Amino acid sequence: MALALSLSRQAIGLSDPNPRVGCxxxxxxxxxLGAGHTQQAGGPHAEVMALRDARARGxxxxxxxxxxxxxxLEPCAHHGRTPPCCEALAAAKVGRVHLALLDPNPLVAGKGRAHLEAAGIACELGLGAAEAREINIGFLSRMVRGRPHVRMKIAASLDGRTALPDGRSQWITGPGAREDGQxxxxxxxxxxxxxxxxxxxDPRLDLRLPGIESPPLQPLRVIADSRLQTPATARILQSPGKVLLIHAGATSTTPWPEGVETLALPVGHPGDPRTGHPGDQPACHPGGQAPEPKVDLPALLAELGRRGINELHVEAGATLNGALLKAGLVDELLIYLAPALLGExxxxxxxxxxxxxxxxPRFEWLETALVDGDLRLRLRRASLGY
Amino acid sequence: MALALSLSRQAIGLSDPNPRVGCxxxxxxxxxLGAGHTQQAGGPHAEVMALRDARARGxxxxxxxxxxxxxxLEPCAHHGRTPPCCEALAAAKVGRVHLALLDPNPLVAGKGRAHLEAAGIACELGLGAAEAREINIGFLSRMVRGRPHVRMKIAASLDGRTALPDGRSQWITGPGAREDGQxxxxxxxxxxxxxxxxxxxDPRLDLRLPGIESPPLQPLRVIADSRLQTPATARILQSPGKVLLIHAGATSTTPWPEGVETLALPVGHPGDPRTGHPGDQPACHPGGQAPEPKVDLPALLAELGRRGINELHVEAGATLNGALLKAGLVDELLIYLAPALLGExxxxxxxxxxxxxxxxPRFEWLETALVDGDLRLRLRRASLGY
Structure with a gap:
C-alpha cells in the first residue's frame, strides 16, 4: 500500500478532477506483478493501469x-468516461482487494466494494487510510460538500505582516518558501x-514548477472582483491558461483577452438562498444607502465545485482573506513565517x-516544517467531516 | 555527563548569579560514586557537593x-565566597576530569583546567558542550559581554496580535503556554x-510555579518607566520581591512600597558614552523642542549585568519591545502563537x-514545540558570540 500511495502522488497535477489513486x-x-496510477481525466484509472502493467510484464x-x-481508493462502479474498474478487477479474478478508503462519490459509495464481493473477491478496508485521505482531501470535500477544500496561503513576518504599509512584499519569505508554494x-x-x-x-498566479517546462494542468485562476475592475493589461489575464472573473453584477466594456470568462454571483442573487457574510445586508447598512454589491463567496465555492475543482488555493490580501475567514469558508491555512519582524x-x-x-477564527495545528529559512505552518479547521 | 547535565538543570532558579553546574x-x-549540583550563591559548588556525596556514600x-x-563547567580557580573547586578535586587525587565547557569568567578562563593539569590530573574538554552552553547561556553572556542574555517573550495570535485594540489579551494563549512561560x-x-x-x-510578574510554594529565588522585577509614572498601587509593587524602577531623570513624590528602588538612567546620562536608540537625539527632533527623556536601554542592561543578572526575561508591550529590537538588544525570542486570527x-x-x-530585525530558528494547543517558537540572534 505504501507503493500504491506513492504512485497516487504521481497523479497530483494530472488527474483532476478525478481522484489521485495508486494501485x-x-x-x-x-x-x-504490476502497478499504476490514475491518468488525465478520460484516461485509464489506476486499477486498469496496474492490470495493463502486469500484462505488459508478461x-x-x-x-x-x-x-x-x-x-x-475504492474502485469505481459506474460508467463514466471509462468502464468501471471493479469490473476489470473482477474479470481478472484477483484474489483479494485492499482498499485504503471508500469513495464518497455517490456514484460509487460502497458499490465498488459490493460489486467485488459479489464477484467473490474479498475486500479489506483501511490500510493507509490517513495518507490516502490527505492526498485526496479536495476530492473528498467536493464529493461530500459539493465544494472544494479551501487552503489559504499566507507569507508573512513573525509579527504577521504580509507587506510594508506601502504594499512592498517582495520578498518577505525566501526562495525555498516560494518554490514550496508552487x-x-x-x-x-x-x-x-x-x-x-x-x-x-500584478501576479501571474500560474504554475511555474522547477524542472517542469509545461505542467499537464494549469489551475484555473479565479479573481473575486465585485465591480469588474481588473485591468485588461493585468499579467494574470495575459499569461496562458483560463481566468474566471467573479463579479457582483457589474457591467464592463473591457475587451477581455481570450480565455477570460466573467460570471455574476452577487450576494442575494436569484436562486441562491444564502445570505452571504454578515454586514452585507441592506438592513445592516447605516444611512439607508444600498450597500456595495459583493461576491457571494459560498456561491463562488459551489460554482467551483460544479466545475470539478477539488482543492482551492487562496493567495489573496487581507480583505478577501478576512471575508473568507469570517464566513467560515477556510478549511486549511498554509502560512510561511519569515524569522523577522516588520512592525508596521x-x-x-x-x-x-x-x-x-x-x-x-480558530484552527488546529497540523504540521510545522522549516523550509529554507522560513517556517511553514499548516492548520486545519476542526472536524472537517470529510 | 548526561547525568551531570540533568543535575545542572536542578540549579536553575537556585544558583543565580552563579552558573548552573552539575558534577x-x-x-x-x-x-x-557521587553526584551534585551548585547550590545557592555562597553555598557549595557542584564539585564539592559531588565529593561530599561520594564520602557520604562511604x-x-x-x-x-x-x-x-x-x-x-570548568571548576573555579579563585577564592570567591567558597574555596576553589579545582583545589578540592586535586586534593581528592581524582584521575581524570571531563569538562563540558571552559568558564569564560575572567577569574577562571582556563585557570581551573591549568590548575588541575599542573596537579597531574588529565582534563578532557567538550563532552556535552552544546547542552551545557544552553543551560548557562545567560552566565556566558554576562561573563563575555557584561550584560544578560535577553529573551523576549510574546504571546500572540497567528496574525501577530498580542491583544484586541482595547488591550484585552486574557487569554489569547492557553493555560499550558502560560505555565510554560512561568x-x-x-x-x-x-x-x-x-x-x-x-x-x-497590572501584572505581578512574579514566579508562580505549579507545585512550588515559595521558589528559592524571585526574579528582580524591572520597570522601564522614563517619567516614574508607575502607580504605587500597581500589583507589581504590592507583591513580594524586589522591584527596580528605571527612569530617565524624573522626580516623583510617590511613596514607593518597601522593596522598590528607583534609578535614573537617561539616554546620554553622564558617564555613558552610548547614544541610545535612534530618534532620541535632540538633533533628530522636529520643531526644536527638547525630546522626551528616555531610558538608556544599553545602560539598563549593563546595570543588570553589574547586579549579576544572567538571563533577562522581557514581558512588555509593543513600545518597549520595539525599542529593544531596534537597538539590537534582543538575543532570543520566545513566542507563543495561538492557532487563531484576531485581525485588528x-x-x-x-x-x-x-x-x-x-x-x-532578523533572527534564526532555534526550536518549535507544541505547548498545550499553542505553538512555541524560539529564535536567536545570529552569532551570539558566547
Whole structure:
C-alpha cells in the first residue's frame, strides 16, 4: 500500500478532477506483478493501469488469478468516461482487494466494494487510510460538500505582516518558501485571488514548477472582483491558461483577452438562498444607502465545485482573506513565517473589530516544517467531516 | 555527563548569579560514586557537593583516587565566597576530569583546567558542550559581554496580535503556554516590563510555579518607566520581591512600597558614552523642542549585568519591545502563537516605518514545540558570540 500511495502522488497535477489513486498488484508471496496510477481525466484509472502493467510484464491470466490488489481508493462502479474498474478487477479474478478508503462519490459509495464481493473477491478496508485521505482531501470535500477544500496561503513576518504599509512584499519569505508554494499550487484545481492583489502585486498566479517546462494542468485562476475592475493589461489575464472573473453584477466594456470568462454571483442573487457574510445586508447598512454589491463567496465555492475543482488555493490580501475567514469558508491555512519582524505593515486578514477574543477564527495545528529559512505552518479547521 | 547535565538543570532558579553546574564522579568502571549540583550563591559548588556525596556514600580517599569526574563547567580557580573547586578535586587525587565547557569568567578562563593539569590530573574538554552552553547561556553572556542574555517573550495570535485594540489579551494563549512561560521566568534573574504593560495589564510578574510554594529565588522585577509614572498601587509593587524602577531623570513624590528602588538612567546620562536608540537625539527632533527623556536601554542592561543578572526575561508591550529590537538588544525570542486570527489588534513590536524589508530585525530558528494547543517558537540572534 505504501507503493500504491506513492504512485497516487504521481497523479497530483494530472488527474483532476478525478481522484489521485495508486494501485499495486502482487502475487500471493508479495512479488510485484504490476502497478499504476490514475491518468488525465478520460484516461485509464489506476486499477486498469496496474492490470495493463502486469500484462505488459508478461504475467498472464493465471498469474493474476488470486493476486493481491492494493488500491488507495475504492474502485469505481459506474460508467463514466471509462468502464468501471471493479469490473476489470473482477474479470481478472484477483484474489483479494485492499482498499485504503471508500469513495464518497455517490456514484460509487460502497458499490465498488459490493460489486467485488459479489464477484467473490474479498475486500479489506483501511490500510493507509490517513495518507490516502490527505492526498485526496479536495476530492473528498467536493464529493461530500459539493465544494472544494479551501487552503489559504499566507507569507508573512513573525509579527504577521504580509507587506510594508506601502504594499512592498517582495520578498518577505525566501526562495525555498516560494518554490514550496508552487507545489501547493500544483495540488489545486484553482487559485483564488482578489482585485486588490491583482492591482498591488500584478501576479501571474500560474504554475511555474522547477524542472517542469509545461505542467499537464494549469489551475484555473479565479479573481473575486465585485465591480469588474481588473485591468485588461493585468499579467494574470495575459499569461496562458483560463481566468474566471467573479463579479457582483457589474457591467464592463473591457475587451477581455481570450480565455477570460466573467460570471455574476452577487450576494442575494436569484436562486441562491444564502445570505452571504454578515454586514452585507441592506438592513445592516447605516444611512439607508444600498450597500456595495459583493461576491457571494459560498456561491463562488459551489460554482467551483460544479466545475470539478477539488482543492482551492487562496493567495489573496487581507480583505478577501478576512471575508473568507469570517464566513467560515477556510478549511486549511498554509502560512510561511519569515524569522523577522516588520512592525508596521499589512495584516493577514481584515476581520473587523472582534467583540471578544473567543470570536477569533480558530484552527488546529497540523504540521510545522522549516523550509529554507522560513517556517511553514499548516492548520486545519476542526472536524472537517470529510 | 548526561547525568551531570540533568543535575545542572536542578540549579536553575537556585544558583543565580552563579552558573548552573552539575558534577558526577564515577570509578574507572563507570560506577557512580557521587553526584551534585551548585547550590545557592555562597553555598557549595557542584564539585564539592559531588565529593561530599561520594564520602557520604562511604567511598573513602582510596576509592576517589583515580576516579572519573564529569563536570558541566570548568571548576573555579579563585577564592570567591567558597574555596576553589579545582583545589578540592586535586586534593581528592581524582584521575581524570571531563569538562563540558571552559568558564569564560575572567577569574577562571582556563585557570581551573591549568590548575588541575599542573596537579597531574588529565582534563578532557567538550563532552556535552552544546547542552551545557544552553543551560548557562545567560552566565556566558554576562561573563563575555557584561550584560544578560535577553529573551523576549510574546504571546500572540497567528496574525501577530498580542491583544484586541482595547488591550484585552486574557487569554489569547492557553493555560499550558502560560505555565510554560512561568518556567522561562524561573530561568531569569530579572523580568523587564514597561509602564504601558503595568498600566494595561497590572501584572505581578512574579514566579508562580505549579507545585512550588515559595521558589528559592524571585526574579528582580524591572520597570522601564522614563517619567516614574508607575502607580504605587500597581500589583507589581504590592507583591513580594524586589522591584527596580528605571527612569530617565524624573522626580516623583510617590511613596514607593518597601522593596522598590528607583534609578535614573537617561539616554546620554553622564558617564555613558552610548547614544541610545535612534530618534532620541535632540538633533533628530522636529520643531526644536527638547525630546522626551528616555531610558538608556544599553545602560539598563549593563546595570543588570553589574547586579549579576544572567538571563533577562522581557514581558512588555509593543513600545518597549520595539525599542529593544531596534537597538539590537534582543538575543532570543520566545513566542507563543495561538492557532487563531484576531485581525485588528495590538502588534508585537512598534518598529516605526521600516525603509525597506531588509531593515527588519532578523533572527534564526532555534526550536518549535507544541505547548498545550499553542505553538512555541524560539529564535536567536545570529552569532551570539558566547
Amino acid at each position: 499495486v498488484i502482487t502475487d500471493r508471496a508479495g512479488r510485484l 504475467h498472464d491470466e493465471a498469474a493474476l488469478a488470486g493476486a493481491q490488489v492494493y488500491v488507495t 507545489w501547493w499550487r500544483q495540488r489545486a484545481g484553482a487559485i483564488l485571488t482578489g482585485l486588490g492583489t491583482v492591482r498591488d502585486d 505593515g499589512r495584516g493577514m486578514a481584515a476581520l473587523g473589530l472582534l467583540p471578544e477574543l473567543t470570536a477569533a | 558526577v564522579i564515577t570509578d574507572r568502571a563507570g560506577r557512580l 567511598h573513602d580517599e582510596a576509592a576517589l583516587a583515580g576516579a572519573q569526574v564529569y563536570v558541566t 518556567w522561562w521566568r524561573q530561568r531569569a534573574g530579572a523580568i523587564l516590563t514597561g509602564l504601558g504593560t503595568v498600566r494595561d495589564d 489588534g495590538r502588534g508585537m513590536a512598534a518598529l516605526g516605518l521600516l525603509p525597506e524589508l531588509t531593515a527588519a
